[in-house]
Amino acid sequence: MKAVKKLVAGLGLTVALGLGATSAQASAEGCGTYKTVDGKEAHLACEKAPVDLTNKASIQRGASLFMSYCAGCHSAQYVRYSKMYKDLDIPKELVEKYLMLTTDQVGDHINAGVDPELQKAWFGAQPPDLSLETRLRGNDWVYTYLLAFYEDPSRPWGANNIVMPNVAMPFVLHDMQMNTSKEEYRRNIGDIVNFMAWMAEPQAHQRKIYGFWVILFLLALLIPVYLLNKEFWKDVK
């Protein structure tokens, strides 16, 4: 019986570790601070990003929005276009026609194709590579950051951000915000973050599926192990 107990404890630990690893990445520092009207410093809580790696339609929409609104400045050096049409079920022709704006090679990585030094001179800061951004900052941080732009005429690009005060990035979704309903705007940003989460860990969803089968296999294994254990000790007692 001892052996079985050990096995069960071991399995429990495996499950706990597996589940812990996915939820541990939530950003610990929150989403910045801001001054209230009476001059007090207030803490901004991150908004929950609607990330769902099983929602392929959302990731596809996010891919398209990302390529139109973000890839002009930001690269995503770990993602190849070929990966997009293979893993996201986007027809190759559509990827070539609508998503590959800066290259004509499907094996290429997403690259803004702009000299980083020039970008630094234009914006005052270099737009960072976004391949692993959601892992670096957390999904909720990126989602809140994208929602936190506001008009500020004192800034060079006429925009500022609550999460990253005096940000060098222009308010690139300003037109979208003007031309869509609030729900649609938030949904679009949610899709972009969902795509970025997929980009940062395209294997995450599959890994969870493997994890499920491995645990199931181990649980199934428990039965013969238990019976065997009983069989071995039968004559000793």
Ligand code: HEC
């Ligand atoms: C016109 C160029 C430009 C476009 C287009 C653009 N960005 Fe940026 N972005 C920047 C610059 C410049 C910075 C650096 C800001 C800073 O350090 O102050 C930045 C910073 C960021 C950061 C913060 C990185 C960090 O951790 O410090 C994120 C996240 C981000 N951009 C996401 C996006 C997304 C998503 C899009 C598309 C919706 C987008 N950007 C479109 C120029 C751009």
